[in-house]
Amino acid sequence: MFNATAANPTGSDGLNVTKRLRSELMSLMMANIPGVSAFPESDNLHSWVGTIEGPPGTVYEGLSFKLGLKFPNDYPYSAPTIRFDTPCYHPNVDTAGNICLDILKEKWSAVYNVQTILLSLQSLLGEPNNNSPLNGQAAQLWANQEEFKKQVLKHYQPPQA
Amino acid sequence: MWSFPTQHYTTIEDLHLNNGGDYFPFVRAWCEFLDQVAQVHKQAVGSCTNISQQHVFEAAFLRTIPARFESWLQTFCLVVLFLQHNCPLDSDAQRRLAYELQTLDWSTGVTLAEWQCILNAAETQPRPDSLGKTCSFQGTDMDVDLDLELEELWNALPGAESISAWTKTLTVAQYYDTMYYIHTSIRLHAITGVHVLVPAQAWRLVRWVVNAVVTSQCTGDFESSWLGSLLHWVRGPLVRWILTVNPGNGHQPSLDSAVVHHATHVLHETYRELRVTELFRIIVDYPDSLPALQDLKVCLAETQHPLAMADILREDIERRLLHQGVNTLDILAQYIACIKSLRVLDPTSVMAQYVTQPIRAYVRTREDTIHFIVASLVGDDTSLFDDHDLAVVKGSHHSVVYGSDEEDEDNDFDNENWEPEPMEALVIPKSARQRHADVITMLTSIYESHDVLIKEYQRILANKLLQGDHSVLEEALRNLELLKIRFGETSLNSCEVMLKDMGDSRRINQYIHEALASEQIRPSTLESTPSFQFFTGRYLSHLFWPNFREETWELPPVIKEAQQQVERHYQHFKPTRKLHWQPQLGTVELTLTVADHDKSFSVSPFQATLIYHFGQRNSWTIADLATAMNTSPELVRARIGYWITQGVLQTAGLDKYQVVQALPDPNGSSGDSPSNTKRSTTEGDWEDSDADENGSDCSDEEANVDLSAAVGNEEDAGIVSNQDQRAEEMRIYWSFVVGMLTNLGALSLDRIQGMLSMFVQDPAPYSCNERELEQFLALMVREDKLELSGGQYRLK
Numbered sequence: 015m016f017n018a019t020a021a022n023p024t025g026s027d028g029l030n031v032t033k034r035l036r037s038e039l040m041s042l043m044m045a046n047i048p049g050v051s052a053f054p055e056s057d058n059l060h061s062w063v064g065t066i067e068g069p070p071g072t073v074y075e076g077l078s079f080k081l082g083l084k085f086p087n088d089y090p091y092s093a094p095t096i097r098f099d100t101p102c103y104h105p106n107v108d109t110a111g112n113i114c115l116d117i118l119k120e121k122w123s124a125v126y127n128v129q130t131i132l133l134s135l136q137s138l139l140g141e142p143n144n145n146s147p148l149n150g151q152a153a154q155l156w157a158n159q160e161e162f163k164k165q166v167l168k169h170y171q172p173p174q175a
Numbered sequence: 176m177w178s179f180p181t182q183h184y185t186t187i188e189d190l191h192l193n194n195g196g197d198y199f200p201f202v203r204a205w206c207e208f209l210d211q212v213a214q215v216h217k218q219a220v221g222s223c224t225n226i227s228q229q230h231v232f233e234a235a236f237l238r239t240i241p242a243r244f245e246s247w248l249q250t251f252c253l254v255v256l257f258l259q260h261n262c263p264l265d266s267d268a269q270r271r272l273a274y275e276l277q278t279l280d281w282s283t284g285v286t287l288a289e290w291q292c293i294l295n296a297a298e299t300q301p302r303p304d305s306l307g308k309t310c311s312f313q314g315t316d317m318d319v320d321l322d323l324e325l326e327e328l329w330n331a332l333p334g335a336e337s338i339s340a341w342t343k344t345l346t347v348a349q350y351y352d353t354m355y356y357i358h359t360s361i362r363l364h365a366i367t368g369v370h371v372l373v374p375a376q377a378w379r380l381v382r383w384v385v386n387a388v389v390t391s392q393c394t395g396d397f398e399s400s401w402l403g404s405l406l407h408w409v410r411g412p413l414v415r416w417i418l419t420v421n422p423g424n425g426h427q428p429s430l431d432s433a434v435v436h437h438a439t440h441v442l443h444e445t446y447r448e449l450r451v452t453e454l455f456r457i458i459v460d461y462p463d464s465l466p467a468l469q470d471l472k473v474c475l476a477e478t479q480h481p482l483a484m485a486d487i488l489r490e491d492i493e494r495r496l497l498h499q500g501v502n503t504l505d506i507l508a509q510y511i512a513c514i515k516s517l518r519v520l521d522p523t524s525v526m527a528q529y530v531t532q533p534i535r536a537y538v539r540t541r542e543d544t545i546h547f548i549v550a551s552l553v554g555d556d557t558s559l560f561d562d563h564d565l566a567v568v569k570g571s572h573h574s575v576v577y578g579s580d581e582e583d584e585d586n587d588f589d590n591e592n593w594e595p596e597p598m599e600a601l602v603i604p605k606s607a608r609q610r611h612a613d614v615i616t617m618l619t620s621i622y623e624s625h626d627v628l629i630k631e632y633q634r635i636l637a638n639k640l641l642q643g644d645h646s647v648l649e650e651a652l653r654n655l656e657l658l659k660i661r662f663g664e665t666s667l668n669s670c671e672v673m674l675k676d677m678g679d680s681r682r683i684n685q686y687i688h689e690a691l692a693s694e695q696i697r698p699s700t701l702e703s704t705p706s707f708q709f710f711t712g713r714y715l716s717h718l719f720w721p722n723f724r725e726e727t728w729e730l731p732p733v734i735k736e737a738q739q740q741v742e743r744h745y746q747h748f749k750p751t752r753k754l755h756w757q758p759q760l761g762t763v764e765l766t767l768t769v770a771d772h773d774k775s776f777s778v779s780p781f782q783a784t785l786i787y788h789f790g791q792r793n794s795w796t797i798a799d800l801a802t803a804m805n806t807s808p809e810l811v812r813a814r815i816g817y818w819i820t821q822g823v824l825q826t827a828g829l830d831k832y833q834v835v836q837a838l839p840d841p842n843g844s845s846g847d848s849p850s851n852t853k854r855s856t857t858e859g860d861w862e863d864s865d866a867d868e869n870g871s872d873c874s875d876e877e878a879n880v881d882l883s884a885a886v887g888n889e890e891d892a893g894i895v896s897n898q899d900q901r902a903e904e905m906r907i908y909w910s911f912v913v914g915m916l917t918n919l920g921a922l923s924l925d926r927i928q929g930m931l932s933m934f935v936q937d938p939a940p941y942s943c944n945e946r947e948l949e950q951f952l953a954l955m956v957r958e959d960k961l962e963l964s965g966g967q968y969r970l971k
Contacts, residue, residue: 039934043910053911053918057933063918080918 031089035059038128050132052083060085064096064132065173072140073163080173081135082111083128093122096131103162103169105142105153113138114148381438382445385409389445397457397464402446402473409438440477447474451484455491461512468519475520488530497537504547507618510534514617527617535621540946545631548618552628552661553635553654615661629666632658634721636670640677641713641760648677669719676720680713687712687744710737713761714745714754726759728806730780731787769823769835781810782817789824794833905943905951911935912952913970921967924949 036059042052052064064081068074080099086092096118098111106114115138117126147153155162388408393401414435450457450471457464457471475484496509510531517527538544619628639647651674659667688711730738742754763783766775778786788795788803797815801808815832818824827833908931915930916922922930928945935941943951952968955961961968 036934036936039914040936043914046910046913051914051917053914054930054934055919057929059934065917 031085031087032059034090035085041127042129045129047129047133050129050136052081052128052132060087060089062128063099064128066132066136066139069136069140073159073166074139077166077170078173079139081132083131090124090127093118093126094128094131096135100173101169101171102139103149103152103166104139105144105147105149105156106138108148112148114143114146116143381413381434382441384413385438385441385445389442389449393446393449395453395456397453397460397467400466400470402442402470405442405446406439409442410435414438443474443477447471447478450474451487454484454488455495458488458509458512458516461516464516465519468516472520485526485530489533492530493533497533503538503541503543506534506538506541507544507547507551510538511614511618514614524617531617538621544621545627546635548621549628549631549635552615552619552658553632619661625662625666629662629670630721632667633670633673636673637721640673642762648674672716672719676715677713680711680715683714683745683748684711686748687741690744690747691740710734710741712741712745717755723757723760726781726806726810728758728781728784728804728810730758731784734780734784767823774821774823776821778817781814785811785815786818786823789818789832789834794827794831796832797830905947908935908941908943908951909955912955912968916961916968916970921964921969923966924952924968927952927968 035054039054039059049067049069050065052062055061055063062083062085064083066079066081068077068079078100079102082097082099084095086094096113098107098113100111101109102111108114113135115134117123117134118131142153142156144153144156152162152165155165389401389405392405450467453467454471457467461468492509492513496506513531513534514524514527517530518524520526619625622628636651639651655667655670655674658670729735738756745752745754758780761780762777763780764775764777765783765786766773767786768774776782784804785800788800795803797808797812800811800815804811812830815824819826819832822835824832825835911931911934912927915927924945928948931941931943931948952961952963956963956968960971962971
């Protein structure tokens with residue numbers, strides 16, 4: 015009994031995380047926000063797949079991007095790890111799909127949830143933070159929207175359904 | 176080396192048929208043959224030069240025996256004769272012999288121990304000098320009086336006149352056969368000095384006779400109790416007869432009681448075996464078959480409790496009852512008969528639970544099951560219950576409330592009638608068991624939750640209330656009280672509201688009619704307000720009623736005006752509520768004058784509107800009608816048929832209809848009407864229901880969502896069918912389905928089912944089965960939101 019507890023100190027937390035993720039799923043499903051969506055990949059609640067559609071009026075309009083969301087065992091006290099699975103040409107996304115977004119790093123707070131993250135990422139597409147780029151070339155090109163869009167389409171691969 | 180007897184028969188019946196029952200030549204031939212074999216064998220063994228040669232010969236000899244001789248006794252004789260010539264056997268030979276004997280197929284069950292005993296006896300007995308003299312079979316020893324006694328035996332049998340001649344002859348044959356065995360055993364006794372076979376012969380004869388008698392007398396007859404009289408016969412005449420014909424009896428005084436005991440046991444066993452194979456038919460005949468059941472119960476108590484019985488019955492049920500060709504009502508009736516009959520056999524009803532498991536699982540897959548259960552609960556249609564069952568509901572206020580804790584009964588130490596649960600109980604999960612649950616509970620418990628039943632009841636009730644007049648109300652109230660006892664007060668809340676709505680409607684109508692009447696008195700409004708007394712509304716609280724099928728079409732102006740008037744006064748009466756008309760519900764009483772004849776009809780509002788238009792113009796095309804009524808041509812075409820069959824309308828070309836005009840001048844009788852159709856606005860009442868009494872805070876957004884197919888049968892008063900409603904309820908899972916399909920791509924049905932049951936926990940855990948999900952997804956495919964290809968669903 016004690017051994018089991020010692021081996022898995024986060025046992026009870028794990029339960030709480032599951033509960034929290036379940037209720038986030040519930041509210042996400044119920045909110046039914048157009049353009050963003052996420053769902054657990056399999057029976058593992060700690061690993062989700064998300065989908066965001068490019069916001070209208072931006073170069074990403076009409077494209078949809080798949081995300082991988084990994085929730086740590088101490089979620090929501092630590093931020094989830096999120097990356098683009100669909101290649102995304104964007105100043106704050108590197109070629110491996112890693113994302114530079116403050117609320118996923120130092121500004122993470124437990125009040126954020128899947129829904130807010132997805133919405134933040136969607137708005138990040140239209141409003142990149144060019145001051146701390148992961149993709150310098152994209153940051154420089156941002157000023158030239160027409161050329162930028164060409165690059166976006168060149169890198170974009172539609173997600174396999 | 177030796178020759179077989181010329182007549183060699185394989186079975187006793189065969190022998191009887193071919194030989195006309197004359198055994199003696201046959202028996203004599205065999206006895207001579209046996210002696211001959213012994214002689215030959217003696218010579219053969221004598222000619223063997225050494226012991227190993229002898230052994231080889233003996234082994235071969237023994238192995239040929241079972242192949243050539245049908246009867247084990249003949250084999251036995253051979254073995255004994257064989258031993259007589261080879262004694263003394265050394266222990267090695269004995270072991271070998273025992274082994275050889277073991278490999279023979281002994282159908283008559285002489286144990287190895289018995290053999291051993293015989294062998295030992297044969298070894299210790301002094302060898303008789305001359306076999307032929309002491310052992311020759313005396314056919315004349317057979318006493319003819321025994322035949323007479325056999326006749327007496329039959330006469331003592333219950334239902335003696337009906338016993339077939341064939342059974343009698345067979346028994347005579349069997350009797351002679353047995354006599355032969357007995358005489359042979361006497362002969363063996365002379366050789367060996369042991370008498371071990373005599374009881375075995377008696378058992379054999381008893382079993383045979385009892386079996387023949389029970390099969391011929393009781394098969395298919397469930398309505399009278401056989402066991403008592405048979406028992407009397409077996410213990411009296413039969414045992415006496417056995418003892419008479421069994422000459423070994425004198426040597427063993429204990430045989431008498433043993434035979435009685437054995438015969439009784441054999442009867443119980445035989446009877447049980449017969450009835451168990453017939454159990455399905457017995458249950459079909461319940462309650463007429465009660466005597467057979469009670470007999471069977473006695474037999475079960477006397478013999479071992481057979482799990483096999485329940486299994487046989489289960490198989491029978493699955494094979495004969497649970498297939499497409501059987502009505503749901505019949506299955507349910509059989510289910511109840513099954514429970515009742517098995518309860519005779521096993522008062523704890525554990526066996527009933529076990530046996531009926533397949534039925535319960537099966538009927539759950541049938542859609543009309545719920546309907547039949549509820550309908551018979553409220554005494555509709557053909558009721559599945561007799562008065563006694565219903566009396567249980569009415570009488571006992573403490574009766575088993577659904578899902579009550581059954582533990583109480585097991586811990587009831589004061590119950591003197593307590594019986595232990597039979598072994599089958601172990602097979603059934605404790606939670607599923609309901610000791611002493613009454614029949615209705617067993618029926619309603621087919622469904623794990625009684626919500627479905629209540630919903631069905633609600634549907635039936637809604638149909639009745641909306642179609643019937645006020646007399647229905649009283650009956651409905653009575654039924655509701657009965658159901659409350661069974662399902663508890665709270666679960667039937669909405670039904671109560673439905674009934675209350677009906678009562679309230681009457682008051683509201685009265686109020687509105689009075690208000691309208693008082694308005695008419697005032698001269699200022701006299702000409703503008705026609706009388707709307709004919710119009711009575713039903714005001715339903717939509718939250719508590721089942722969903723209605725939405726139909727849209729234009730009502731005639733006179734009705735619309737009436738609606739507006741009623742609505743105006745209703746607002747006055749209940750300012751916080753808003754009416755939402757459901758024109759497809761309700762009935763219209765109208766009188767039409769067709770070809771000079773008045774005809775009264777009670778039809779749906781749609782039909783009434785349809786015919787109303789014919790009152791305005793004599794002939795219409797489908798398309799024009801659809802435009803006038805602001806609805807789809809399909810709906811019009813589907814429903815106009817009613818008026819044609821009623822002889823009011825007739826076709827006049829493609830998609831064109833006109834009023835039947837039997838007389839050349841249709842205007843003569845109706846006068847004021849341009850055609851011969853008259854709407855009776857004065858005496859008929861146009862009842863148009865549904866007024867929505869909404870909660871006070873609700874505004875006008877309470878449209879009943881309904882997607883079921885528009886053209887349904889009108890019988891059901893426009894209430895959404897249960898199945899569609901179920902699919903409707905599953906819409907709350909739709910966002911989940913969209914969520915997973917958006918993110919995970921195409922998924923198979925079981926994957927979706929798995930995901931839903933894993934992730935949907937609030938507010939209630941996901942509880943639908945795969946079939947329901949499939950129906951729901953099919954609905955979504957129909958609505959063009961999904962596509963299904965290769966077993967995978969994907970979003971459009």
